[in-house]
Amino acid sequence: ERSLPEPGSQDSRAGDDIEIVVNVGGVRQVLYGDLLSQYPETRLAELMGCLAGGYDTIFSLCDDYDPGKREFYFDRDPDAFKCVIEVYYFGEVHMKKGICPICFKNEMDFWKVDLKFLDDCCKSHLSEKREELEEIARRVQLILDDLGVDSAEGRWRRCQKCVWKFLEKPESSCPARVVAVLSFLLILISSVVMCMGTIPELQVLDADGNRVEHPTLENVETACIGWFTLEYLLRLFSSPNKLHFALSFMNIVDVLAILPFYVSLTLTHLGARMMELTNVQQAVQALRIMRIARIFKLARHSSGLQTLTYALKRSFKELGLLLMYLAVGIFVFSALGYTMEQSHPETLFKSIPQSFWWAIITMTTVGY
Structure with a gap:
C-alpha cells in the first residue's frame, strides 16, 4: 500500500520552494510554488497543500497520485492545459x-x-x-416541441400549435408549403402593383381631376393586404410567446407592410372631417410610400436572405469600424478639397458640407 509523506515533509509544505509535478494527458509538467501562489484559488495552487489532507483531499483535486514519483495525474486535454498555465507566466490566457x-x-x-x-x-x-450553440439549441428545442405530443394539453392549445406549425414550418406538410409559396407570390404581386400604380399611363382621374391608381390595381392591393392581415393575425393568435412575437424584427416588418393601408383608409374616409383635404392627401401619399417595407417580407420565405441578414448582424462591429474610417476620410478630404478650391471663382466647393458629396462619391464609386 502506498503511503503519503509526513505532513512536515517537503512535499506537504506550502511554501515558495515547493515543486509540483503534474501529468496531464501524458504530458509531464514541473511547476513551482512561487509561481502557483500568485493565484491561490486555482486547482494547481491547491495541490501545494493537499498532501496533508490525505488521499481524500488529493483525489478530490486530481485523478491519481504517485507518491514514489510525487506526481499528480489528470485525465484532461494537454493542449488546453498548455494554454491555461499561461496565466501563471503572463497573467492572461490565450486560446x-x-x-x-x-x-x-x-x-x-x-x-x-x-x-x-x-x-x-x-x-x-x-x-x-x-451564441451559435444557443441558437442551435433553440432550433432543436423547437423541433422537439413539434415532434412531441402532450396528451395533457387541451384542444385549444393543440389547435394553436397546429396553426403555428402550419404557418411557420413550410416543410412540415404539403399544404403548408403551398401556403408559403402563395404568400411569397402575393408579396411579389403587391410589390409589382405598387410600382405599376405610379406609372402615369396606368392612372385614372378622380372627381377632382387628380391622378390616382387604377381601380383594378387598388383591388389587387386590397386583396393582398387582406391576406397579409389574416396571416399576421393567425400567427399572432398561435404564437407561444405573444410579446416575443410582437417585438421580433420580421413581425415588425409585417406590421409596417400592412399598417399604411389601414391608416390611409382611415384618413381618406375620416380625416377630411378633421383637416384640410390637401393635408389628408399629402399624409396618404407619405404613408403609401411606406408600402415598400413589404419587400422585406421576402426574407421570411428565403433562407438565403436570412443567412445574409445573420451575417450582417454578426459583422455589425466590423461594418461600424469600416463606416467610421470612411466618415473620417470623407471629413478630411472634404476639408482639403474646400481649402484648395475655395479661391476659384466658379468653384462648386462653396463650403465643407457641400464638399461632402464629392468626397462620398469619390471614395465609394469611381467618382462620376
Whole structure:
C-alpha cells in the first residue's frame, strides 16, 4: 500500500520552494510554488497543500497520485492545459487555434481559472460560439416541441400549435408549403402593383381631376393586404410567446407592410372631417410610400436572405469600424478639397458640407 509523506515533509509544505509535478494527458509538467501562489484559488495552487489532507483531499483535486514519483495525474486535454498555465507566466490566457471554445471554457472551469484572464479576442470568439450553440439549441428545442405530443394539453392549445406549425414550418406538410409559396407570390404581386400604380399611363382621374391608381390595381392591393392581415393575425393568435412575437424584427416588418393601408383608409374616409383635404392627401401619399417595407417580407420565405441578414448582424462591429474610417476620410478630404478650391471663382466647393458629396462619391464609386 502506498503511503503519503509526513505532513512536515517537503512535499506537504506550502511554501515558495515547493515543486509540483503534474501529468496531464501524458504530458509531464514541473511547476513551482512561487509561481502557483500568485493565484491561490486555482486547482494547481491547491495541490501545494493537499498532501496533508490525505488521499481524500488529493483525489478530490486530481485523478491519481504517485507518491514514489510525487506526481499528480489528470485525465484532461494537454493542449488546453498548455494554454491555461499561461496565466501563471503572463497573467492572461490565450486560446490556441483548433481548440473548441466551449471545451476550453470547461477546461478553465476545471482548473479554476477565472474567465476574466482570457484574452479579449478569445472572449469574443467564445461569445460568438456560445451564441451559435444557443441558437442551435433553440432550433432543436423547437423541433422537439413539434415532434412531441402532450396528451395533457387541451384542444385549444393543440389547435394553436397546429396553426403555428402550419404557418411557420413550410416543410412540415404539403399544404403548408403551398401556403408559403402563395404568400411569397402575393408579396411579389403587391410589390409589382405598387410600382405599376405610379406609372402615369396606368392612372385614372378622380372627381377632382387628380391622378390616382387604377381601380383594378387598388383591388389587387386590397386583396393582398387582406391576406397579409389574416396571416399576421393567425400567427399572432398561435404564437407561444405573444410579446416575443410582437417585438421580433420580421413581425415588425409585417406590421409596417400592412399598417399604411389601414391608416390611409382611415384618413381618406375620416380625416377630411378633421383637416384640410390637401393635408389628408399629402399624409396618404407619405404613408403609401411606406408600402415598400413589404419587400422585406421576402426574407421570411428565403433562407438565403436570412443567412445574409445573420451575417450582417454578426459583422455589425466590423461594418461600424469600416463606416467610421470612411466618415473620417470623407471629413478630411472634404476639408482639403474646400481649402484648395475655395479661391476659384466658379468653384462648386462653396463650403465643407457641400464638399461632402464629392468626397462620398469619390471614395465609394469611381467618382462620376
